[in-house]
Amino acid sequence: MELLSLLWKKHLLAIIRGVDPESSFRAACVLAEEGIDVMEVSLTGADALKVIGRIRTELGDQVTLGAGTVLTRAEADGARDAGAEFLVTPAMCEGATRGIELGMPTLVGALTPTEVWTASVAGATAVKIFPASVHGPSYIAGLREPFPRVPLIPVGGVRVDQAGAYLDAGAVAVGVGSPLIGDAADGGDPVALRERARRFRRALPHGEVLP
Numbered sequence: 001m002e003l004l005s006l007l008w009k010k011h012l013l014a015i016i017r018g019v020d021p022e023s024s025f026r027a028a029c030v031l032a033e034e035g036i037d038v039m040e041v042s043l044t045g046a047d048a049l050k051v052i053g054r055i056r057t058e059l060g061d062q063v064t065l066g067a068g069t070v071l072t073r074a075e076a077d078g079a080r081d082a083g084a085e086f087l088v089t090p091a092m093c094e095g096a097t098r099g100i101e102l103g104m105p106t107l108v109g110a111l112t113p114t115e116v117w118t119a120s121v122a123g124a125t126a127v128k129i130f131p132a133s134v135h136g137p138s139y140i141a142g143l144r145e146p147f148p149r150v151p152l153i154p155v156g157g158v159r160v161d162q163a164g165a166y167l168d169a170g171a172v173a174v175g176v177g178s179p180l181i182g183d184a185a186d187g188g189d190p191v192a193l194r195e196r197a198r199r200f201r202r203a204l205p206h207g208e209v210l211p
Helices: 003-010 021-033 050-062 073-083 094-102 113-122 137-144 163-168 192-202
Strands: 012-016 038-042 063-066 086-088 106-110 124-128 153-154 174-176
Touching: 003 012, 003 021, 003 038, 003 192, 012 021, 021 038, 021 050, 038 050, 050 073, 050 163, 063 073, 073 086, 073 094, 073 153, 086 094, 094 106, 094 113, 106 113, 113 124, 124 137, 137 153, 137 163, 163 192
Parallel strands: 012 038, 012 174, 038 063, 063 086, 086 106, 106 124, 124 153
Antiparallel strands: none
């Protein structure tokens, strides 16, 4: 399934960033087991490209896998070669430009209206509103008025009790790191991760019809 359609259906993009590669991989396995199967591995995590490669090899098509915090052209190329299917950036940077050049689905980070429009016309698959916690769900609703056809994905500090409000405000999906992953990618309790995953799943609708 095409990435944007999948995000409209799933409403959740998990963000894995860890200091322990083995724990990062295990976190991905737990998420997949709990039905959270659209995920990115941040390149700021330890041995991130190796983690991406291992997830791709061992989980295969069980997950839709991306690379996050992609800043440079080299990082975009490396993520693609490791097995990432899509890229996520914090800004309209060289990594975003390269991802678009490669024809990879690319979620480009922005915050202001000017940045949102710049990312959209550059070819972003969707615009990642980051950090979303600065303004909250009402800001997404505000952006939807001038940009009704630009897919928006709030990322950064999205709590489980806010996820539904972001979707109601017009977001395609929410991107969630620490509130979902916690310390699981750093060697923390995978059982606690499983419970957080279930709470997020319960908080979100599923199977929404595309607009």
